Amino acid sequence: MVDWAQNGGSVNLIKITFVIALSFLFLFSNITCSTITSGKTPSESEINKEAAKAYSDIKAKSKISTRQDWNAMVQRVAKRIAGASGENFQWEAILIESPEPNAWCMPGGKIAVYTGIMPVLKTEGALAAVLGHEVAHATRRHGLKGYARAIEEQQAGALIGVATAVGGQLLCKTENCRLLTGLGGAAAGIALTFFNRKFSRDDESEADQFGQNYMAKAGYDPSESIKLWERMGSVKGGSAPPEWMSTHPSDTHRREQLNQWLPESQKIYHQAPQKYGTGNEIK
Secondary structure, eight states, X not given: OOOGGGGSSOOOOOOOOHHHHHHHHHHHHHIIIIISOTTSOOOHXXXXXXXXXXXXXXXXXXXXXXXXXXXXXXXXXXHHHHHHHTOOOOOEEEEEOOSSOOEEXXXXXXXXXXXXXXXXXXXXXXHHHHHHHHHHHHHTTHHHHHHHHHHHTTHXXXXXXXXXXXXXXXXXXXXXXXXXXXXXXXXXXXXXXXXXXXXXHHHHHHHHHHHHHHHHHTTBOTTHHHHHHHHHXXXXXXXXXXXXXXXXXXXXXXXXXXXXXXXXXXXXXXXXXXXXXXXXXXX
């Protein structure tokens, strides 16, 4: 998962209150005691069920965008990328009204795009690149592994211990986590177990490569994935940390890798039954 909010736009930090921390404790204790057997590694189906519950909570508590053209674009791109992935998930996609330039995909195929990222993308093809990347995290089970580790390590107990001591101390390390914990309930629970755990560089690179292939198979010009990172770099204005300070590859390294993989993804693109190029312009 790319923390897209770090790639442009003003970031409004949301403090995690003591009440939210306790609600997370309640959720997590229910998961570990009833849904998932204590001391046992949770299965994929169990984790997907919890993700689906949190997604329903997010849909109920978030402001869903009513902009028809953007909603239609998100739905068709998500459907095409999901189909290209070959995974039989219970796919869903929503467009959330928020200035944050973010997008994500939960384990099991639950997708969200924030309206703040749309003007940055410029094209439908760039949206396909973003969703291809996020969907690849789900299909490659990156988030699944992180969620399982969080449960196995009983991270909830440590987090709640801190919350009890300091109340509203900021616990989230990522902007996606901060946004979702502000909703409370199941959304806060999955935020602290899934969205607060950054992917490794290897996971990010794998998501870039698979995502580029997914967008190509879905009929979008894979070269648009390279232009996407050029746009993200210009929005950041050179404010990105050096690569060695982050689990994420730098934008420069990302573009280099995507260029290396482009010949293969172009072959996939040329075999696509229907081609959309860069798709519609995002206005």
